[in-house]
Amino acid sequence: MGNAYEFDGELFTNVGEFLDAAAHEYTHGDADLAVQALEDYGFSVSDINVSGHGPHPISATDEGEG
Numbered sequence: 001m002g003n004a005y006e007f008d009g010e011l012f013t014n015v016g017e018f019l020d021a022a023a024h025e026y027t028h029g030d031a032d033l034a035v036q037a038l039e040d041y042g043f044s045v046s047d048i049n050v051s052g053h054g055p056h057p058i059s060a061t062d063e064g065e066g
Contacts, residue, residue, distance in 0.1 A: 023050050
């Protein structure tokens with residue numbers, strides 16, 4: 001059986017989805033909550049790829065089309 005990650009009342013069975021949720025919370029919500037959840041599972045802020053410069057890679061869109 002794989003790992004499960006709980007964050008802000010939601011259960012994630014995929015580490016990437018958990019890290020994306022934590023990154024979103026870190027940049028758009030409660031950064032302390034995100035950091036605590038990351039640390040609870042052995043991750044750190046460096047694992048969520050948030051530098052404050054531009055959107056998270058998952059949320060990037062092609063603005064030149066249309």
